[in-house]
Amino acid sequence: MISIPQPQxxxxxxxxxxxALHDSAIDAEYFLRAVFNSSFFELPPAPTTYPIVASVLRLSTKYEVAYLRQRALLHLASASPLSLEEYVASSRHSTPRGTKPLAFCWPKVSA
Known part of the structure; x- marks a missing residue:
């Protein structure tokens, strides 16, 4: 983009x-924070939230930022049981592989 002459x-x-970015503002915010602030989106078991993981995963896939995509996938894997045994254990209020589950933040629906 820099080496190609741009219209005046x-x-x-x-x-x-x-x-111009055609991504949601919140996705762009979380993604850019993860890119420029290494402590914002650390490897598991560092705490994070589902909206942050989802945003980083979407844009790291779109813009091919492999290390952030891998980190987001690790967060999802650490929060989700990968086997039946882990699922059964997690249903007993324990967490798989000793990690804390992601905080799922769903918006409240008004009636």
């Missing part, structure tokens, strides 16, 4: 071209 009509901020 393209909007700029402080001399830099504006790049």
């Amino acid at each position: 009509s393209q909007p700029h901020v402080e001399g830099c071209p504006i790049v």
